[in-house]
Amino acid sequence: xxxxFERGDANSPRGHALVYFRDxxxxxxxxxxYLILLPVSVDLQKYVPPFLAGQLPxxxxxxxxxxxxxxxxxxxxxxxxxxxxxxARSDDLIFAGSKxxxxxxxxxxxxxxxxxxxxxxxRIGAPASPxxxxxxxxxxxxxxxxxxxxxxxxxxxxxxxxQLGELTKLTGRLRFAAEGGDHDTAGEATAHMRAIATHVADxxxxxxxxxxxxxKTEVGGKLAQLYLERAYALxxxxxxxxxxxDEDIDHVGS
Numbered sequence: 001x002x003x004x005f006e007r008g009d010a011n012s013p014r015g016h017a018l019v020y021f022r023d024x025x026x027x028x029x030x031x032x033x034y035l036i037l038l039p040v041s042v043d044l045q046k047y048v049p050p051f052l053a054g055q056l057p058x059x060x061x062x063x064x065x066x067x068x069x070x071x072x073x074x075x076x077x078x079x080x081x082x083x084x085x086x087x088a089r090s091d092d093l094i095f096a097g098s099k100x101x102x103x104x105x106x107x108x109x110x111x112x113x114x115x116x117x118x119x120x121x122x123r124i125g126a127p128a129s130p131x132x133x134x135x136x137x138x139x140x141x142x143x144x145x146x147x148x149x150x151x152x153x154x155x156x157x158x159x160x161x162x163q164l165g166e167l168t169k170l171t172g173r174l175r176f177a178a179e180g181g182d183h184d185t186a187g188e189a190t191a192h193m194r195a196i197a198t199h200v201a202d203x204x205x206x207x208x209x210x211x212x213x214x215x216k217t218e219v220g221g222k223l224a225q226l227y228l229e230r231a232y233a234l235x236x237x238x239x240x241x242x243x244x245x246d247e248d249i250d251h252v253g254s
Contacts, residue, residue, distance in 0.1 A: 003117055007083075008092030013122045015039065017092035018082055019114055021073050023101045031073035031101045032082055034091075035115055036154075037066045037122055066119050069157065072107040094118070155196045160235050163196050167206070167231070170196075171224055174213040186214070204231040222252050 008014055020032040076082060086093040096114050101107055155163060170189045177185035190210055197206035205227055212223035226249050233241040 004095040006093045007086050014092050018086050019094045022098040024098045030079050031075050033068045033073045035068050068111045068115050072104040171213050178214050
């Protein structure tokens with residue numbers, strides 16, 4: 001499979017990539033999919049009933065360790081759009097050739113080949129894990145924008161209910177880290193929460209939730225809980241509850 005890396009290093013892929021095709025029937029049409037290689041192994045046998053576990057291939061790990069979504073390329077507005085997205089997310093950008101993209105069944109097979117080739121290149125080019133005794137400067141440096149790119153894609157694919165569930169967990173982690181003076185964990189949790197915030201409506205007030213969670217005082221804890229409840233109430237379109245929570249927030253914060 002001939003993969004033309006227009007952005008990124010073919011010998012050391014990032015692990016997340018936009019792959020695009022030109023349509024043989026209409027060369028001006030651009031279609032794309034997104035490749036993700038998960039940095040954490042997934043054993044599906046832990047999440048399915050025992051009587052189904054035996055039906056999962058390779059111990060259930062292969063299906064989710066690497067995947068493409070959508071499974072067949074979908075049309076995008078333009079090549080320039082793909083370039084801007086790849087730059088914003090620090091993704092690899094790959095041209096995989098001209099294909100009859102209307103044939104979804106065939107394209108799913110092509111995407112499978114692309115994913116396999118990309119995964120092979122990643123495994124060959126991936127840097128080795130740092131050994132004990134090496135300088136820890138890189139490990140303690142502030143995370144760059146690309147480190148949360150894969151998570152950002154996953155957040156974009158979540159329903160709002162799942163996004164709010166993730167925010168709830170992250171708020172608890174952020175509160176615990178802030179109270180304990182764990183700046184690294186607090187920074188990581190904050191980054192994840194801000195990534196989720198880009199995929200929910202502005203009126204969810206995630207920035208105010210983060211500020212409250214970072215406040216070590218009892219007031220901060222109460223406000224964080226109220227902002228979470230308010231986000232859930234907006235999601236349920238329970239506007240009477242939203243009004244009551246706004247009043248509670250004004251009262252606690254005054």
